[in-house]
Amino acid sequence: MEADNAPKKPILGRKFGLRSAIVLVFFGFGVLLAGPLAWYNYVRSSEAALEVAQVLIERSGDGVLLQTRLLSQPLYSLVDGINGLSGADARPDGFEHPLLPVLFNAMEEHPQVYSAYFGEGNGDFFQVISLAGGPAVAARVGAPDTARFSLRRITQQGGTRLEQWRHLDAERKPLAQTEPRVAEYDPRQRPWFVRASQLDGPVRTDLYVFSSTGSLGLTLSHRVQATRPLVFGVDMTLDALSSFLRQERLGESGLLFMFDSGGGVIGYPDPARVTRPKAGGEVGQQRATVKNLNDPLALHVFELFEKAGRQPLPLGRIQVNGVDYLCQLRRVEELGSAEDYIALVAKVDDFTAPLARTRNASLLFALGLMLVVVPLLGIVAGRFGRGLIHLAAEADRIRRLDLNSTDHMESAITEMHDLGEAVAGMRSALHSSIRYLPRSLVKQFIDSGVAPVPGGERRELTLLFTDVQDFTPLAENLLPEELMQAMSQYFEAVGQAILSEGGTIDKFIGDAVMAFWNAPTQDADHVNKACLAALRLAKSSHELNQRREALSLPVLRTRVGLHTGAAVVGNVGASDRMDYTALGANVNLASRLEGLNKFYATSILASGEVRAQARGQFLFRSVDVVVPKGASAAHAVFELVGALPASPHADVAAPRAMLGFCSRWERAITLYRTAQWDKALAEFTALAQLMPGDRLAAMYVNRTARLLENKQGRDWKAIMRFKDK
Numbered sequence: 001m002e003a004d005n006a007p008k009k010p011i012l013g014r015k016f017g018l019r020s021a022i023v024l025v026f027f028g029f030g031v032l033l034a035g036p037l038a039w040y041n042y043v044r045s046s047e048a049a050l051e052v053a054q055v056l057i058e059r060s061g062d063g064v065l066l067q068t069r070l071l072s073q074p075l076y077s078l079v080d081g082i083n084g085l086s087g088a089d090a091r092p093d094g095f096e097h098p099l100l101p102v103l104f105n106a107m108e109e110h111p112q113v114y115s116a117y118f119g120e121g122n123g124d125f126f127q128v129i130s131l132a133g134g135p136a137v138a139a140r141v142g143a144p145d146t147a148r149f150s151l152r153r154i155t156q157q158g159g160t161r162l163e164q165w166r167h168l169d170a171e172r173k174p175l176a177q178t179e180p181r182v183a184e185y186d187p188r189q190r191p192w193f194v195r196a197s198q199l200d201g202p203v204r205t206d207l208y209v210f211s212s213t214g215s216l217g218l219t220l221s222h223r224v225q226a227t228r229p230l231v232f233g234v235d236m237t238l239d240a241l242s243s244f245l246r247q248e249r250l251g252e253s254g255l256l257f258m259f260d261s262g263g264g265v266i267g268y269p270d271p272a273r274v275t276r277p278k279a280g281g282e283v284g285q286q287r288a289t290v291k292n293l294n295d296p297l298a299l300h301v302f303e304l305f306e307k308a309g310r311q312p313l314p315l316g317r318i319q320v321n322g323v324d325y326l327c328q329l330r331r332v333e334e335l336g337s338a339e340d341y342i343a344l345v346a347k348v349d350d351f352t353a354p355l356a357r358t359r360n361a362s363l364l365f366a367l368g369l370m371l372v373v374v375p376l377l378g379i380v381a382g383r384f385g386r387g388l389i390h391l392a393a394e395a396d397r398i399r400r401l402d403l404n405s406t407d408h409m410e411s412a413i414t415e416m417h418d419l420g421e422a423v424a425g426m427r428s429a430l431h432s433s434i435r436y437l438p439r440s441l442v443k444q445f446i447d448s449g450v451a452p453v454p455g456g457e458r459r460e461l462t463l464l465f466t467d468v469q470d471f472t473p474l475a476e477n478l479l480p481e482e483l484m485q486a487m488s489q490y491f492e493a494v495g496q497a498i499l500s501e502g503g504t505i506d507k508f509i510g511d512a513v514m515a516f517w518n519a520p521t522q523d524a525d526h527v528n529k530a531c532l533a534a535l536r537l538a539k540s541s542h543e544l545n546q547r548r549e550a551l552s553l554p555v556l557r558t559r560v561g562l563h564t565g566a567a568v569v570g571n572v573g574a575s576d577r578m579d580y581t582a583l584g585a586n587v588n589l590a591s592r593l594e595g596l597n598k599f600y601a602t603s604i605l606a607s608g609e610v611r612a613q614a615r616g617q618f619l620f621r622s623v624d625v626v627v628p629k630g631a632s633a634a635h636a637v638f639e640l641v642g643a644l645p646a647s648p649h650a651d652v653a654a655p656r657a658m659l660g661f662c663s664r665w666e667r668a669i670t671l672y673r674t675a676q677w678d679k680a681l682a683e684f685t686a687l688a689q690l691m692p693g694d695r696l697a698a699m700y701v702n703r704t705a706r707l708l709e710n711k712q713g714r715d716w717k718a719i720m721r722f723k724d725k
């Protein structure tokens with residue numbers, strides 16, 4: 001019994017004071033580990049740097065693919081959708097055509113579009129040319145320097161095909177017009193016309209150099225559904241690709257370039273080298289090849305491509321003239337061909353050389369630090385005891401969620417100071433984080449001492465999803481610091497509106513917010529509170545955008561989706577990482593409703609379940625009946641316009657004029673859904689005139705007009721099915 005109560009002997013046979021122990025341990029480990037740790041840090045940092053380089057290569061490749069898609073997709077959409085445009089099959093009236101405004105807008109919005117045209121089976125030709133390339137391009141077509149567009153018309157007159165030009169300024173007003181002359185150009189002999197005439201889908205030509213601009217490009221064409229042979233075509237230049245490759249650098253010596261399986265250059269950081277003068281003294285430019293770029297690095301990569309059987313190459317190391325590089329070859333299908341590739345090459349030394357210098361400096365610094373710090377440790381160690389007691393008390397207050405303390409430990413000892421900073425930072429971080437978590441839920445777990453485990457319960461929730469309209473181009477055009485500041489301001493405005501109405505913010509996903517009501521604390525008024533939060537966050541976002549516009553900063557327009565229904569809410573995840581979140585089909589539906597805003601040009605879309613419970617305090621108008629992507633049942637969708645004027649929410653009340661407007665809108669929707677399209681068209685037209693800025697009214701005018709024109713049968717249903725999010 002006495003042996004059990006006797007004090008145990010120290011492991012080393014004697015006791016050490018804290019001061020002596022710290023000095024001895026620090027000195028011993030400092031001597032033993034300073035060198036190996038510095039070297040290990042160098043090795044691991046080098047590996048990390050190479051991993052960063054690999055990630056950079058992957059992201060750069062993704063960026064090039066995205067840029068290529070952004071260049072080509074609008075044109076494919078225009079060409080593929082030509083038969084859906086009213087007036088596509090019309091014959092030009094001189095230099096007038098119903099689709100001229102569409103073609104002008106496409107060229108202004110997409111500088112890569114050089115020209116668009118219609119070719120007919122009788123040899124007639126109507127072409128619109130963009131002169132955005134400057135006076136040199138204008139001179140090639142005989143246009144004045146101030147011209148912005150040129151129109152070419154070829155028609156049959158008395159058995160002769162005559163060509164005439166008209167040149168327009170930036171306001172699309174005529175500047176000059178040529179006299180008719182015999183036409184040499186015949187669209188019927190061109191590959192874009194011949195191939196498109198034989199197929200129903202879009203046709204892409206091989207890449208070639210435009211004779212009028214000297215730029216590399218391609219032609220997309222599509223047969224137009226008409227009573228006569230008619231083909232629509234678009235010429236696209238690839239200059240923007242080379243400009244993007246020049247900006248997307250991989251270290252100091254990296255290289256990005258695009259080519260096809262035959263070695264023809266598609267894009268290169270120096271746009272002037274994508275084409276080269278024709279051989280043999282022939283006038284004009286021809287497409288360059290990798291082999292005549294005079295770039296040893298590009299040539300070596302292409303030779304590896306050939307040795308691999310002209311197949312993509314995974315990310316790996318290569319050596320060129322004794323220099324190590326990381327290289328990857330990826331297929332590019334965004335231009336409509338499976339034989340296009342992008343090469344991404346980064347020099348290894350660009351990422352690892354600075355680390356070798358840091359390794360040597362670290363060794364010298366560690367040695368100097370040992371000589372200076374060891375004598376001071378004896379003095380500093382005596383303060384550890386008092387500091388640790390203070391920190392233990394502060395940690396206990398944090399455990400009890402007593403986060404209002406302002407105590408801040410000051411210490412000359414780095415570790416104690418850092419520990420004090422860590423405790424203070426933990427308190428501050430928890431104080432901030434607890435604002436975005438259900439405090440009662442967190443306190444329940446802390447007080448009980450029972451760790452949260454995965455699991456949940458089925459409960460009716462009102463769910464809210466938001467995101468920022470056109471966030472991707474906004475992010476690409478802002479510096480990371482500017483983007484971070486903008487999103488912080490945005491999330492502050494949105495988050496406060498949600499929290500002030502008792503909502504639970506589930507998570508921030510990029511530019512999106514997911515929130516819900518009626519959990520963890522039950523709230524019988526959760527639907528109305530969610531609607532009020534949606535309106536107030538929209539108002540706060542609008543006020544934020546007004547301030548940003550005053551400072552000439554880009555705006556952050558928010559879109560909201562609302563739905564109420566049963567979901568499983570609780571702790572989801574693994575044992576060491578969980579989220580308090582909601583799961584289920586109704587969660588997905590709320591997310592899909594948010595995404596539908598971009599189709600209907602609305603800001604807040606709500607489900608029929610939300611409207612049914614909130615229509616006593618809020619004004620809604622019908623939008624559509626939809627089957628979102630991934631859903632099997634149809635759902636009525638409504639726009640949340642505002643609070644009713646008689647409700648207590650005057651700050652977000654809808655104008656009284658909207659009551660009459662929405663009442664008339666519901667009559668128009670009823671006519672539309674009961675297939676009374678002539679009456680519906682008249683109503684929607686009047687509503688569009690009553691509110692010119694309402695894009696939803698304009699959409700229904702176009703939709704009912706198409707239904708009248710197409711004469712839908714009795715099996716028509718007023719349901720929109722979406723294949724995209």
